[in-house]
Amino acid sequence: MSIELRKHIEEITPVSDDEFDYILSHFRKKKLKKHQFLVQENNEVLNDHYVIKGLLKAYYTNDEGKEHILQFAMENWWVTDYQAHFKKEKATINIDCLEDCEILCLSLENREKLCSELQKIEHFFRIKSNFGYVALQRRILSLLDKDAKGRYEQLMELYPTLLQRVPKTILASYLGVSRETLSRLS
Amino acid sequence: MSIELRKHIEEITPVSDDEFDYILSHFRKKKLKKHQFLVQENNEVLNDHYVIKGLLKAYYTNDEGKEHILQFAMENWWVTDYQAHFKKEKATINIDCLEDCEILCLSLENREKLCSELQKIEHFFRIKSNFGYVALQRRILSLLDKDAKGRYEQLMELYPTLLQRVPKTILASYLGVSRETLSRLS
Numbered sequence: 413m414s415i416e417l418r419k420h421i422e423e424i425t426p427v428s429d430d431e432f433d434y435i436l437s438h439f440r441k442k443k444l445k446k447h448q449f450l451v452q453e454n455n456e457v458l459n460d461h462y463v464i465k466g467l468l469k470a471y472y473t474n475d476e477g478k479e480h481i482l483q484f485a486m487e488n489w490w491v492t493d494y495q496a497h498f499k500k501e502k503a504t505i506n507i508d509c510l511e512d513c514e515i516l517c518l519s520l521e522n523r524e525k526l527c528s529e530l531q532k533i534e535h536f537f538r539i540k541s542n543f544g545y546v547a548l549q550r551r552i553l554s555l556l557d558k559d560a561k562g563r564y565e566q567l568m569e570l571y572p573t574l575l576q577r578v579p580k581t582i583l584a585s586y587l588g589v590s591r592e593t594l595s596r597l598s
Numbered sequence: 599m600s601i602e603l604r605k606h607i608e609e610i611t612p613v614s615d616d617e618f619d620y621i622l623s624h625f626r627k628k629k630l631k632k633h634q635f636l637v638q639e640n641n642e643v644l645n646d647h648y649v650i651k652g653l654l655k656a657y658y659t660n661d662e663g664k665e666h667i668l669q670f671a672m673e674n675w676w677v678t679d680y681q682a683h684f685k686k687e688k689a690t691i692n693i694d695c696l697e698d699c700e701i702l703c704l705s706l707e708n709r710e711k712l713c714s715e716l717q718k719i720e721h722f723f724r725i726k727s728n729f730g731y732v733a734l735q736r737r738i739l740s741l742l743d744k745d746a747k748g749r750y751e752q753l754m755e756l757y758p759t760l761l762q763r764v765p766k767t768i769l770a771s772y773l774g775v776s777r778e779t780l781s782r783l784s
Contacts, residue, residue: 472739472743478743480742480743482735482739494731495735527721534717534721535713535714537724538713541727542727544731545727546680548735548738549680549681549734550681551738552738553668555741555742556658556666557660557666
């Protein structure tokens with residue numbers, strides 16, 4: 413059932429059966445239906461979320477009602493409003509489900525508890541965070557440097573399965589291009 | 599001399615005198631002149647760099663020779679080509695000095711050694727990386743959502759001293775706007 417999480421952790425550090433059971437006991441499982449919200453603007457963001465199954469989008473809505481997609485999340489990805497979560501502020505983004513989802517929730521308290529008790533978990537999250545930082549830098553360069561076609565091709569190269577699962581209108585929003593531009597590309 | 603680094607670490611975790619001396623022994627000090635390169639495209643990136651004094655810019659040059667600023671770094675900031683550094687690849691960006699600089703270099707091997715020997719250092723780098731991730735997400739939203747004026751105002755609010763030290767042409771490149779647009783704003 414949570415074999416995915418164990419495999420995911422063990423890509424960075426091995427854990428024993430007992431350790432994994434202990435780690436898993438700090439997560440809470442949650443099922444959500446398509447269109448349901450995982451995080452809502454102005455609410456507290458107590459948890460980070462590991463996706464076992466499904467697809468979500470994290471997006472910001474500006475004062476004019478325009479949506480900007482901050483990130484997608486599918487199997488083995490983590491997603492929350494990190495600014496709100498780490499700094500204990502209110503959410504400024506929404507996260508909702510593009511498909512039915514199964515996720516594992518980890519509270520900030522439980523994350524810090526696990527990290528202080530098990531150095532290998534602190535190590536795991538440090539390495540994950542480093543990789544996340546690199547991915548965001550790559551996205552910033554893509555936004556600064558690439559046109560619609562370049563961004564689309566990069567996304568297709570990095571996450572081919574994502575393109576098949578995300579509706580075109582939402583994909584266009586992620587790439588910062590119009591639906592019409594995207595249709596010409598894909 | 600390296601009181602800055604100690605203060606910087608102790609914003610997240612206290613360290614004893616002995617611990618700090620041990621930590622510092624893994625860093626190598628380096629002085630660079632204005633215009634000198636810290637990281638050059640196509641080279642290996644053995645070190646991460648903590649800035650004691652000075653100002654640097656990290657930038658990507660595309661096939662047409664256009665420069666995009668990925669980040670600035672000044673006192674108490676860290677800077678390297680993180681993708682190349684963490685993944686042991688060749689650099690795809692350049693980092694050069696906008697002022698004379700004093701930095702402390704930490705190799706990936708020494709970082710991993712320190713992290714495995716001292717959990718508080720693993721903790722320090724995890725928390726730093728989390729904050730870095732949040733800052734990059736904020737920049738992505740700024741690029742997606744804000745116009746030139748909005749980006750300029752946000753930068754002014756977050757890093758007022760940076761604006762006084764960075765030449766306007768370079769600031770315009772960071773914001774992704776023309777020099778003329780920036781002149782109308784500032």
